[in-house]
Amino acid sequence: MNRREFLRTAGGATAVAGAVSASGSAAAQSGGPEVALLGSLVFDPAEVYVSPGTTVTWVWESDGHNIVVDSQPEGANWEGTEGGASQLYDTGYEYSHTFEELGEYEYVCAPHRQAGMVGTVVVNESGAPPSGGGGEVEPEEMGVPIQAHFVGIATILAIAVSLMFTFFLLKYGESPHASGGN
Numbered sequence: 001m002n003r004r005e006f007l008r009t010a011g012g013a014t015a016v017a018g019a020v021s022a023s024g025s026a027a028a029q030s031g032g033p034e035v036a037l038l039g040s041l042v043f044d045p046a047e048v049y050v051s052p053g054t055t056v057t058w059v060w061e062s063d064g065h066n067i068v069v070d071s072q073p074e075g076a077n078w079e080g081t082e083g084g085a086s087q088l089y090d091t092g093y094e095y096s097h098t099f100e101e102l103g104e105y106e107y108v109c110a111p112h113r114q115a116g117m118v119g120t121v122v123v124n125e126s127g128a129p130p131s132g133g134g135g136e137v138e139p140e141e142m143g144v145p146i147q148a149h150f151v152g153i154a155t156i157l158a159i160a161v162s163l164m165f166t167f168f169l170l171k172y173g174e175s176p177h178a179s180g181g182n
Helices: 003-030 146-172
Strands: 034-037 047-050 054-060 068-071 094-099 103-108 118-123
Touching (some): 047 054
Parallel strands (some): 047 118
8 A cells, every 4th residue: 555545545534533423422412411420529520501401411420429409590490319418329320400591500419518519500592601701710610629739739749859858868978877887
């Protein structure tokens, strides 16, 4: 196979793969977004933008969670999962709700509220986040729990301390009191 044939074949295969991927993602979008309830005590994604009439589905990927409505627009009828704050569901459970009223719907996982397991569904005409903004984003709004940032900072500090220790050990050598007798 010469270079032109190879490029033609590779280009065609790439186009087919792209078309299949696009049609698959379009099919997934037509059913509405999915939110995963993860064992790291977060909703993924924590904030979902939809247009009126869109059904959002929550999928349990760990045990012991529920969805309790914290606030919603006037006239909305969302009640969260059956059983309220006392009923918990396990891995494999799915819950769906169709959002009709414009506005913000805030919800929590009742047993993990203090751990930061909160989410928001924003219903607007476009079904997309507002463009622009350009401001600084808080880590919690990026879907990363703040504890993960502390772990990253601690890791960087540990690396810095190790490098400084190695530098002084190589520059000044061991202490005469640190080695054993001859």
